[in-house]
Amino acid sequence: MIEVSKVRKSFGDQVVLRSISFSVEAGESVAIIGRSGTGKSVLIKHLVGLLSPDEGAVRVEGQDLVGMSERQMLSVRQKFGMLFQGAALFDSMNVHENIAFPLRRSGVTDGAEINRRVKSVLGLVELPGVGGKMPSELSGGMQKRVGLARAIVHRPQIILYDEPTTGLDPVVADSIDQLMMRVRDQYSVTSIVITHDMRCARRMGQRIIYLREGQVYLDAPAEEVFNSEDPQVSRFIRGEADLKEVDFS
């Protein structure tokens, strides 16, 4: 369904991604993990065409996004839903309008149908009755849940989650994890999660891709990764710093 082939991306002199290749099948749930600054968010933005690689190809259902114009890419993007790290809710719209937005964009014009579906996803993310509130009136966790509702309301084939639990307290993070699992199981969507939260990766990822220094260091089933004896991988999973790599000066 998604194929990333030899993608390289740099910003000025800084090379962020170095020849990254992997593929994700329809219905699969993949977690991409790695330390901060390894290019996880840059990679996920390539999958939906928000960034274009310097080299390589990104194919979604066989269509190569590289070289497509912004307008040509619009039809490909209808297959996607995306939850952003900061939720990225439109602050000029209330919650109801935010969630209705992708529905209207996908061609649903019947007001009653829009209201029904917005209400339904707000129920799914356990936020009934907040439709009239503005994003600034919501807590960070509530914004993430609204962002999730907005990402799934038009029933996309692929959902991308960019650090869905970052900055949330463990209880709220747990509720977001459970919501993502519910969405994955209920709608059978292809899910790609970028995270450095190991509990989130373990719960969401049937397969784990570990990025290190802009490259795929390990791409394996979740159990294999979590039981890995490779010191790089196991240290990252346990959240232990390699003191040789830490500069205290």
Add this chain to the structure above:
Amino acid sequence: MSAAKGELSSFVIGMGRVALLACEVVRSLSSVRLNWAEFIKQMHFIGLKSQFVVLTTGASTGMVFCAQTFYQFHKVKMDTATLSVVGVAMTSELGPVLAGLMVAGRVGAAMTAEIGTMRVTEQIDALRTMATHPVDHLVVPRVLATVISMPLLTVLAWVVGIFAAMILASSLLGIESAFSLKHMYFYTDAEDVVMGVIKALVFGLLISLISCYRGLNCTNGAEGVGRATNEAVVQSCIAILVSNFFLTLFLRSLLYPG
């Protein structure tokens, strides 16, 4: 010297990219349905809410210009020609330029700040992932609303400026109003009015395109939004003043061929 060269080259490159944005706006207008809700919201913000600032500027400029002209003309006993100078200047030059500068400061800054904040908080990326082109959703309604509002605001500046000048002339400066009005009608041609309206349209286009471009290309968080807003206002004002000169020459030769 090299800093000035760098500024100039980035200004020229920026203008080239603004021209590309204009092409994208035309493409959108010809192929995508207008976002009417956003357009009406922008008309309210740009057209309606800019009235006070344009009205105040128009009245103030009309009166000051009338007083200064009167003091010079009075020396050569041409008091009743005062309003004709005010009429010509307000319609073809001062009205559109001052309305443009006020709109650039008030509306252009707000446009860049809003779009720039959307950019740095990933709201524009969110729009794109929802199969929405930012130009269709954000730029086209703003450009249309500014291009439509600017001539209306300019006419408001004329009316208020000339009316304020008339009141000043007849009540405080003691100019014979019948003669001065007759002179004003005689010397202010329809071509001056047409020139003012065309300039207002062009200024509206420049302000909205520059402001949207700066917002869409904003980076570096809050500091970047501040810098982009500042650049948008400065570049809009420069674009208005520079284009005004060339428009005056071009429209003069077009509208007054003899």
